Amino acid sequence: MISYVLIVIGAVLVNNFVLTRFLGICPFLGVSKKLGTALGMCGAVIFVMTAASAVTWALQHKILNPLGLGYMQTIAFILVIASFVQLVDIAMKKSAPKLHGALGIFLPLITTNCAVMGVAVLNVQLKYSFIKAVVFGFAASLGFALALIIFTGLREKIDRANPPRAFQGVAIALVTAGLLSLAFMGFATLVK
Amino acid sequence: MKATKAKFKFDGGIHPAYHKELARDRAIETMPIPALLRVSMSQHLGAPAKPLVKKGDTVKRGQCIGEAAGFISAAVHAPTSGTIKEVGTAPTAMGTSAAFIAIEPDGEDAWIEGLEGIADWQNADTKALIAKVAAAGIAGMGGAGFPTNVKLSPPPDKPIDTLILNGAECEPYLTADHRLMVEHAEQIWTGCQIVRKVLGAKHVHIAIEDNKPEAIAAMEQAMEGADDDASISILKTEYPQGAEKQQIYATTGREVPSGGLPMDVGCVVENVGTTLAVWDAVVNGKPLTERVTTVTGMPVSEPKNVLGRIGIPYSDLLDFCGGLKADVAKIISGGPMMGLAQPGLDATTTKTTSGLLFLAPQETQTFRSMPCIACGRCVGACPMYLVPAELSQMLEAEDYEAAEELNVLDCIECGCCAFACPAHRPLVQHMKQGKSKVMLKRRQAQKK
Amino acid sequence: MDINNILITSGAIGGVGLTCGTALALAAKFLAVKEDPRVEAMDEILPGANCGGCGFAGCADYAKAVVLDGAAINLCAPGGNEVLELIAEAMGQEASAEEKRVAVVMCAGDSEKAPRKHLYNGVADCTAAAAVAGGDKLCKYGCLGYGSCARVCPSGAIEFKNGVAIVHPDLCISCSACVRACPRNLIKMVPVSKTIHVVCSSKDKGPIVKKACQVGCIGCRMCLKLAGDAFEMEGFLALRNYDIPVENELIVEKCPGKCIVKCGASEAPSPEATEPTPSEPSTEPAEATTEGQT
Numbered sequence: 001m002i003s004y005v006l007i008v009i010g011a012v013l014v015n016n017f018v019l020t021r022f023l024g025i026c027p028f029l030g031v032s033k034k035l036g037t038a039l040g041m042c043g044a045v046i047f048v049m050t051a052a053s054a055v056t057w058a059l060q061h062k063i064l065n066p067l068g069l070g071y072m073q074t075i076a077f078i079l080v081i082a083s084f085v086q087l088v089d090i091a092m093k094k095s096a097p098k099l100h101g102a103l104g105i106f107l108p109l110i111t112t113n114c115a116v117m118g119v120a121v122l123n124v125q126l127k128y129s130f131i132k133a134v135v136f137g138f139a140a141s142l143g144f145a146l147a148l149i150i151f152t153g154l155r156e157k158i159d160r161a162n163p164p165r166a167f168q169g170v171a172i173a174l175v176t177a178g179l180l181s182l183a184f185m186g187f188a189t190l191v192k
Numbered sequence: 193m194k195a196t197k198a199k200f201k202f203d204g205g206i207h208p209a210y211h212k213e214l215a216r217d218r219a220i221e222t223m224p225i226p227a228l229l230r231v232s233m234s235q236h237l238g239a240p241a242k243p244l245v246k247k248g249d250t251v252k253r254g255q256c257i258g259e260a261a262g263f264i265s266a267a268v269h270a271p272t273s274g275t276i277k278e279v280g281t282a283p284t285a286m287g288t289s290a291a292f293i294a295i296e297p298d299g300e301d302a303w304i305e306g307l308e309g310i311a312d313w314q315n316a317d318t319k320a321l322i323a324k325v326a327a328a329g330i331a332g333m334g335g336a337g338f339p340t341n342v343k344l345s346p347p348p349d350k351p352i353d354t355l356i357l358n359g360a361e362c363e364p365y366l367t368a369d370h371r372l373m374v375e376h377a378e379q380i381w382t383g384c385q386i387v388r389k390v391l392g393a394k395h396v397h398i399a400i401e402d403n404k405p406e407a408i409a410a411m412e413q414a415m416e417g418a419d420d421d422a423s424i425s426i427l428k429t430e431y432p433q434g435a436e437k438q439q440i441y442a443t444t445g446r447e448v449p450s451g452g453l454p455m456d457v458g459c460v461v462e463n464v465g466t467t468l469a470v471w472d473a474v475v476n477g478k479p480l481t482e483r484v485t486t487v488t489g490m491p492v493s494e495p496k497n498v499l500g501r502i503g504i505p506y507s508d509l510l511d512f513c514g515g516l517k518a519d520v521a522k523i524i525s526g527g528p529m530m531g532l533a534q535p536g537l538d539a540t541t542t543k544t545t546s547g548l549l550f551l552a553p554q555e556t557q558t559f560r561s562m563p564c565i566a567c568g569r570c571v572g573a574c575p576m577y578l579v580p581a582e583l584s585q586m587l588e589a590e591d592y593e594a595a596e597e598l599n600v601l602d603c604i605e606c607g608c609c610a611f612a613c614p615a616h617r618p619l620v621q622h623m624k625q626g627k628s629k630v631m632l633k634r635r636q637a638q639k640k
Numbered sequence: 641m642d643i644n645n646i647l648i649t650s651g652a653i654g655g656v657g658l659t660c661g662t663a664l665a666l667a668a669k670f671l672a673v674k675e676d677p678r679v680e681a682m683d684e685i686l687p688g689a690n691c692g693g694c695g696f697a698g699c700a701d702y703a704k705a706v707v708l709d710g711a712a713i714n715l716c717a718p719g720g721n722e723v724l725e726l727i728a729e730a731m732g733q734e735a736s737a738e739e740k741r742v743a744v745v746m747c748a749g750d751s752e753k754a755p756r757k758h759l760y761n762g763v764a765d766c767t768a769a770a771a772v773a774g775g776d777k778l779c780k781y782g783c784l785g786y787g788s789c790a791r792v793c794p795s796g797a798i799e800f801k802n803g804v805a806i807v808h809p810d811l812c813i814s815c816s817a818c819v820r821a822c823p824r825n826l827i828k829m830v831p832v833s834k835t836i837h838v839v840c841s842s843k844d845k846g847p848i849v850k851k852a853c854q855v856g857c858i859g860c861r862m863c864l865k866l867a868g869d870a871f872e873m874e875g876f877l878a879l880r881n882y883d884i885p886v887e888n889e890l891i892v893e894k895c896p897g898k899c900i901v902k903c904g905a906s907e908a909p910s911p912e913a914t915e916p917t918p919s920e921p922s923t924e925p926a927e928a929t930t931e932g933q934t
Binding site for chain 1: 648649652653656657660661663664667668671672673700
């Protein structure tokens, strides 16, 4: 049991996907202007990453490994993840058209979101069991959500605070992201 | 009747310099009628009154010259007898333009005939009493100017069990209500009983701040022999004790819900000046044609509490108080916290002009607003549990949705936040603007 | 290298792909959302500036309104004639080309010419300033200069020169956002080729205007005498009638209130714009003083 807890803490805080591993920066900067959209993005990413961990684990261990096709990992994973995202996209268009409109281009972009790919590859590298892989995928997406929500809150405040012209927009956002990343380094020795 | 300390105290609030000593001990003086009176048609909250007279007409004091236009509106009466010089529009103390009627007094000051009071008000019909108040054109004289007859007829599903008489006068400098209580305690108490009867309220609280011991003593004396459900609550001197919602909490411990009205918690708050006007209207049958205004400030030669007709130009009011003895940097209609800065002395008094304040250069400052340093003083000072710092930044960024979510509409514009702000941010102005924008958005949404 | 290896690989990956594809196809069928393809096409045509000049919430909203609710097709000002033609083509309607309109601020009372009556020390916003004792300018119709229009301008076409707003006609995208933002209704949309304007909005009588501003319309009717129907009177204020060209340009010099000016770069040559005039408000850059603290 304790190992699962450690996986969660490790993935959410210590090795936060966005702030420590620097994966998934694109939606992190792109969808962090409004809390509403950010929350929608978090939901989508949590779903995709958790499900993708399960599917890719099965793919790796039930199809690729028995056939000795470990080297096809990247291609096969992208294939699966891409279809998954498309599926979410279609489902969301049907069930939450407003959110779909707000997320815009970023939803299809999860396809190429390195965080999703990263979690699939890491699952294989760390030789996790199926349940551990799913937990890791879920925890990693939670970490992404945490970082995104914190960052969105900060950005909303910064936008109102009227920073100097040269810093406005992405510039101050990147500085903030850097500082946030530094702050998360404080968790480095939480789990050894 | 012995006054007791109020059991509760609202959170937040500030302690400005009060300077009530300037006019506190000056008995109310009646001002002679000036050469011209300009009576505004928009002296109350709600729709402006509709002028009933035209140029050249002769009117008598108390004659209705503007009729209430709509449910939330109040009638306007001629403050003296004379000839109508002009019916036009002019800027008001609010900074907006409104219709006005200029009257040249004929010096006789004759009342219109046929004004009759209801001497036996104890046994009178409630509807007749309310009609009397409506006919007298009474609007809340504390400053907001809400038509009193509307306040006195709450919907049947909101029973009123408590009447609070507001004698806190928490605005610095102003002493008009104080003097009224000292000099007219009997009449105020009678007016209060009339209002109580109309509302069917069981409890009555007279709320007075503890910096007015004379007023408390006068009210105690006037209320000798009153029943047990009536009481005088002494409030701690703190701004804004006189604000409706804060006062309800201080005297009864009830909290008006966000977006709600006092009647939602079974309370009605009336200013002491309003109750006096109610007494005059019901017992003597006289419409509201005069009020007490405190003319004060360091530069004023003789600060006074002036009983003057409605429609007196501010310049005449100042002359009556001996003019100025020093430089003036700022003129405020009302109190320094919630009053309105004036560009000159062109405006005229209305039913809500509680004071005319002159500030010397050393009392005012030109501020340069700095960025918020997130110190939180405004949060501590806000009596409505709002977060002015956050709100003002949202409003500055024109993010009205976010501001609405943080309940900007609950702001009572008391000015505590701006008073407390070390960065001199124009917080109240942001709120005022934000509120009007949010209200506008709501109205547009309703139309759709 | 075994041929089997290749076959197994392509078979396995192909199989995975096939499964995914089937799943997607099924999802697309069962979760399909009906959408008018014309709306999407219309959305593509519109410039995507989301300025709101058409009166709808954004380009997507306008696209929907045009296609589904039959809204007027000539509302997209930033798109100009090109977009209008495209919309007309898509909707099968006749394009009625209209001349581009640009915003002009009908006030020239800058801080030197129009005095202020009191010191305003508050939020630097016109609506806020106008709410305090009716605004700090002596002229109660004049530009307050706190930049409310410039803040809403999506194309940065509004500049402040000496405390009065000036619209650059070349940058203006005709969205009318500034017209709605001005608390004093000073900004008007005028055809871009017309360059002679009455830059005063004061409805006051002559003596009051003279006291309040050096460049105000005093209602002398000189322009009506010199240029005939190109001007008309509304009370004590002369207004330009943009349907009729100004024949006698002498009026620019002769106007006693100095409030008739010729300005702006024009696209189409017209009798009014035969020679380039570097006069009054237009192209020369000046230090923008949006923070109009007095």
